[in-house]
Amino acid sequence: MIALTRARAKASNHRRALARGFTLVEVMITIVVAGVLGGALLALVVGQQRFYTTSDNALLAQQNIRAAVDLMAAELRMASPDDIVRAGSDSVVVRFDLVRAVVCDTLAGGQADVFVYDTVTNANLTSGFRGTAYSGPYDSAFVYGDAFTPTVSSTGGSAQTSCLANGADPNGTAVSTDFRRTSGWTAEYGVTPERGSLLRWYSVLTYRFGGSTSVSGSDAIWRNNAELVTPFESGASFRYVMANGSIQNSVSGGNLPNIREIRVVVTATGSGAFNVRRPVVYDIPLRN
Numbered sequence: 600m601i602a603l604t605r606a607r608a609k610a611s612n613h614r615r616a617l618a619r620g621f622t623l624v625e626v627m628i629t630i631v632v633a634g635v636l637g638g639a640l641l642a643l644v645v646g647q648q649r650f651y652t653t654s655d656n657a658l659l660a661q662q663n664i665r666a667a668v669d670l671m672a673a674e675l676r677m678a679s680p681d682d683i684v685r686a687g688s689d690s691v692v693v694r695f696d697l698v699r700a701v702v703c704d705t706l707a708g709g710q711a712d713v714f715v716y717d718t719v720t721n722a723n724l725t726s727g728f729r730g731t732a733y734s735g736p737y738d739s740a741f742v743y744g745d746a747f748t749p750t751v752s753s754t755g756g757s758a759q760t761s762c763l764a765n766g767a768d769p770n771g772t773a774v775s776t777d778f779r780r781t782s783g784w785t786a787e788y789g790v791t792p793e794r795g796s797l798l799r800w801y802s803v804l805t806y807r808f809g810g811s812t813s814v815s816g817s818d819a820i821w822r823n824n825a826e827l828v829t830p831f832e833s834g835a836s837f838r839y840v841m842a843n844g845s846i847q848n849s850v851s852g853g854n855l856p857n858i859r860e861i862r863v864v865v866t867a868t869g870s871g872a873f874n875v876r877r878p879v880v881y882d883i884p885l886r887n
Contacts, residue, residue, distance in 0.1 A: 664867040664879050667820050667827040671806050671863070672883045679886045680858050681741065686850040688836045690807035691861060694732075694743075695724060698800040700779075702733075702792045703762035709785035711749075712758040713798060714767035715777045723825050724802040733788070736795030742788060748800060749781035756780075765794065808835045808865075835865040840882065860884050 678693040685692035699717040706712065730745035755775030762768065762778050784791040792798065804823065811819035812826060818835055820827045839847050840860035850858055863881040 664831060664865060664877075668863055668879075668881045668883075670827070671820065671822070672881070674804060675806070675861055675883050675885070677886060680856040681743075683850075683855045683858055683885075684803060686837070686839055686855060686858060686861075688838070688848045689809075690805055691837050692803055692805045694730070694799075694801045695719075695804035696799050696801045697724065698798075700798040700800075701767065702794055702796040702798065703758070703765045703767050703778075704794055705791045706780075708782065709791050710752075710780060710782045711784060711791050712761040713779050713781055714762040714773070715779065716773075723823050724804060729802045730800075731787075732799040732801065733792045734797050735793060736797075741797075741799065744787045747783070747787040750783045751779045751781055753780045754778060806837075808837075832866040835863075838862040838864060858885065 674695065675691070675693060677696070682694040683691070684694060696717075697719050698715055700713040700715045703712045703714050730743060731747050731749060732741040732743045734741045755778055758780040759775055759778035767773075768777070805821075807821050808818055809821050811817045813819070818831055818833050820835075836848065838861075839850050839858045840862060841847060841850070841854075842857045842859055846862065861883040863879075863883065865879050867877045867879055
């Protein structure tokens with residue numbers, strides 16, 4: 600009986616304690632602890648969001664510059680050291696083929712029948728051809744005439760007959776305008792390229808660093824007069840890896856054929872408020 604009475608008293612005291620609730624001190628402690636935990640959680644979320652935003656901006660900056668450099672590299676790799684016209688710290692100029700052909704036959708009067716097997720159109724180059732180069736059938740070196748283009752007196756006809764007879768267009772896919780009778784060779788070179796010689800009719804292609812018209816306060820890579828929208832900090836430059844292993848900021852004159860690689864040095868920038876900067880260095884080997 601005494602034990603039952605004690606149990607009932609204990610239960611009554613517990614109910615009275617529950618009825619009283621929390622004290623003011625307990626409530627304040629709870630609020631402070633909850634605030635600290637909430638602040639820590641918020642700081643963690645903000646930090647993670649900033650980290651991901653910064654990472655995305657850095658990745659986007661690197662991807663943008665890579666896309667532009669990949670395009671530039673694809674075209675510059677087609678150039679040989681002999682094709683470089685200018686190699687400065689802010690720009691590089693190379694001869695860029697628009698027409699490639701082979702000499703089918705030579706005729707009197709400095710004429711040559713040629714078969715055009717490759718052409719480039721819509722390349723955003725200066726209008727018309729800037730020059731012509733040729734190499735003999737047993738010679739890999741080209742002779743350049745930067746101010747010369749041969750005169751095309753006719754297409755198809757006799758030139759086509761001559762080229763087909765000498766084995767041009769074995770697949771039969773060419774059109775009549777691919778066969779051209781040309782003249783003016785001896786006036787420029789003193790000789791007419793012999794049968795089997797390779798011909799290149801070219802313009803010039805310029806890549807340079809300059810102020811961006813799309814992103815204020817940033818620089819961009821320009822391909823002739825077209826901007827490749829790739830914002831990066833000022834101070835970007837070309838450098839040149841030479842045959843002896845040295846690296847030069849610019850190359851001129853007779854030293855141009857000694858260039859082996861074109862190095863692009865830039866600092867890509869991302870968008871947003873976190874001032875993302877990504878230094879990037881690319882080496883573009885030239886064609887041997």
